[in-house]
Amino acid sequence: MLIIQGAVSLGLIFSLMAIGVFLSFRILKMPDLSVEGSVILGAGMAARLVSGGVNPFLATAFAMVVGCFAGLVSGVLHTKLKIPGILAGILTMVASYSVVIRIMGASNVPLLPHGPQRVVSVFTFLTDAGLSRANAIILLSLVIVIVAGALLYCFMGTEFGSAIRATGNNQQMVRAQGINTDVMIIACLMLSNGLVALAGALWAQQQGFASVDMGIGTIVVGLASVIIAEVLFRPRMFWTSLIAIVIGSIIYRLIIALALSVDFMRPTDLRLITAVIVTIALCMPLIREKCSKIFAKKGES
Amino acid sequence: MLNIENIHLTFDPGTPIEKHALNGVSLNLERGDYVTVIGGNGAGKSTLLNITAGTLFPDKGAVSVDGVNITHMPEYKRAQYLGRVFQDPRRGTATDMSIEENLALAYRRGKTRGLRWHINNKERKFYKERLATLDLGLENRLSDKVGLLSGGQRQALSLLMATLKEPKVLLLDEHTAALDPKTAKKVLELTNKIVNKYNLTTMMVTHNMRDALKNGNRLMMMYEGNIILDVKGEEKANLTVQDLLKMFETASGEEMTSDRMLLT
Numbered sequence: 001m002l003i004i005q006g007a008v009s010l011g012l013i014f015s016l017m018a019i020g021v022f023l024s025f026r027i028l029k030m031p032d033l034s035v036e037g038s039v040i041l042g043a044g045m046a047a048r049l050v051s052g053g054v055n056p057f058l059a060t061a062f063a064m065v066v067g068c069f070a071g072l073v074s075g076v077l078h079t080k081l082k083i084p085g086i087l088a089g090i091l092t093m094v095a096s097y098s099v100v101i102r103i104m105g106a107s108n109v110p111l112l113p114h115g116p117q118r119v120v121s122v123f124t125f126l127t128d129a130g131l132s133r134a135n136a137i138i139l140l141s142l143v144i145v146i147v148a149g150a151l152l153y154c155f156m157g158t159e160f161g162s163a164i165r166a167t168g169n170n171q172q173m174v175r176a177q178g179i180n181t182d183v184m185i186i187a188c189l190m191l192s193n194g195l196v197a198l199a200g201a202l203w204a205q206q207q208g209f210a211s212v213d214m215g216i217g218t219i220v221v222g223l224a225s226v227i228i229a230e231v232l233f234r235p236r237m238f239w240t241s242l243i244a245i246v247i248g249s250i251i252y253r254l255i256i257a258l259a260l261s262v263d264f265m266r267p268t269d270l271r272l273i274t275a276v277i278v279t280i281a282l283c284m285p286l287i288r289e290k291c292s293k294i295f296a297k298k299g300e301s
Numbered sequence: 302m303l304n305i306e307n308i309h310l311t312f313d314p315g316t317p318i319e320k321h322a323l324n325g326v327s328l329n330l331e332r333g334d335y336v337t338v339i340g341g342n343g344a345g346k347s348t349l350l351n352i353t354a355g356t357l358f359p360d361k362g363a364v365s366v367d368g369v370n371i372t373h374m375p376e377y378k379r380a381q382y383l384g385r386v387f388q389d390p391r392r393g394t395a396t397d398m399s400i401e402e403n404l405a406l407a408y409r410r411g412k413t414r415g416l417r418w419h420i421n422n423k424e425r426k427f428y429k430e431r432l433a434t435l436d437l438g439l440e441n442r443l444s445d446k447v448g449l450l451s452g453g454q455r456q457a458l459s460l461l462m463a464t465l466k467e468p469k470v471l472l473l474d475e476h477t478a479a480l481d482p483k484t485a486k487k488v489l490e491l492t493n494k495i496v497n498k499y500n501l502t503t504m505m506v507t508h509n510m511r512d513a514l515k516n517g518n519r520l521m522m523m524y525e526g527n528i529i530l531d532v533k534g535e536e537k538a539n540l541t542v543q544d545l546l547k548m549f550e551t552a553s554g555e556e557m558t559s560d561r562m563l564l565t
Binding site for chain 2: 155157158159160161162163165166168169170172173174175176177178179180181
């Protein structure tokens with residue numbers, strides 16, 4: 001029960017990140033590694049502001065803005081300075097490490113209040129209302145995921161959102177229809193990194209600290225959720241993709257929790273397990289094809 | 302309507318592979334002119350079209366549409382004046398999006414994209430009517446992904462998209478070259494139907510001499526970055542493939558041996 005609770009709460013928080021990765025990888029079809037930086041930018045900004053006494057919701061909003069800025073930098077590097085997408089993301093990611101240490105003032109910031117007040121986070125008002133901490137995290141994360149998902153769905157249905165989706169499909173055609181593809185790419189990366197930073201901010205408040213190395217592997221975790229969602233549910237529409245990704249993110253957390261509960265596994269094996277899961281998920285179509293061939297042959301003989 | 306003046310463009314200048322793609326090409330299309338442009342590989346016909354479309358920029362010279370100088374205007378900005386159909390059917394449409402979404406994108410050509418919903422019911426009706434004129438049954442498949450369509454259907458859709466919001470100039474870049482002969486004929490018929498109906502100023506680049514002779518009211522032949530033949534009206538209507546070959550030999554001083562121009 002405890003495992004499931006933990007998996008659901010982390011899965012919900014990280015689904016925001018997975019949706020961010022989905023926006024760049026799948027909608028824009030650009031492997032944007034700056035999300036590795038945005039997650040710690042979001043976490044660091046939120047941790048610094050919350051521990052400095054700022055309202056946690058305001059701090060979380062600020063964290064999102066910083067994430068959007070990271071997306072803006074990647075987008076400008078890619079579109080205006082013509083740096084290949086993957087390299088633009090790496091540059092932003094590397095720079096983010098320095099920036100986040102500046103923001104936090106150290107490589108590790110616990111969410112402890114100055115003075116005698118108690119620890120405050122976005123979840124505090126719910127625990128004050130009588131909810132357990134675990135339930136508070138799940139409830140608030142769920143509300144945030146639903147609101148963010150609904151807003152994103154509506155946005156992608158507008159003329160602007162439609163232009164972003166088309167840009168990921170066929171830039172040549174989009175320009176021929178009078179749309180500035182540079183603007184669309186930058187906007188999509190800002191949106192994507194903003195969501196990832198939001199996930200980072202919630203994550204820091206959930207675990208009670210932010211550290212500069214917590215972002216390593218973000219991209220693979222996000223991708224894992226997206227791929228699990230695609231393999232299991234094969235969503236066709238944008239909104240079904242969003243729902244599938246949220247469920248995929250929770251499933252990913254469950255798999256991780258189960259794998260780590262095996263005796264000889266250590267918490268530090270997390271990233272190895274993640275890589276294995278993504279590899280398996282990625283070659284699922286191949287495995288399926290092979291299997292169906294084998295079964296077809298058996299049917300013949 | 303379309304005015305091209307003394308365009309020069311050299312690829313890779315100062316290197317051993319330097320190539321003068323266009324050597325002072327000038328051309329003036331009146332409103333409603335439908336010019337077909339032929340020429341062998343490397344004659345400069347696609348380069349000329351790309352300079353008009355804004356995917357290439359000239360070293361010298363000027364391009365203007367309806368009096369507006371667009372020589373250095375970025376591709377996406379000049380798109381408000383131009384309709385374009387590409388050679389590759391996949392390039393003119395967004396594969397993962399539905400037919401109606403593609404049409405809605407095209408219907409807003411030249412407008413800023415805001416936060417209004419990307420399509421409305423009134424438009425849908427209009428798209429249905431226009432799709433019905435293609436006679437391909439697409440009017441009943443509005444929400445189908447474009448990736449499900451055949452090459453010919455996609456090209457017909459591209460054509461519709463290019464003309465949905467009436468362009469000042471329609472650019473056709475060998476838009477039937479990638480299709481099988483039967484489909485190519487059908488798409489060309491559609492092209493003529495649409496061009497005539499809206500009296501569109503059109504530039505069609507083609508490899509096919511017969512198509513160039515049969516369609517449009519004006520014909521241009523290019524050779525090594527120059528226009529070596531420009532005929533219109535009755536003179537053009539009376540031309541034959543043999544005449545074209547002879548004219549090419551006189552103008553270029555070479556025998557026409559070249560490749561695909563002779564085909565069909």
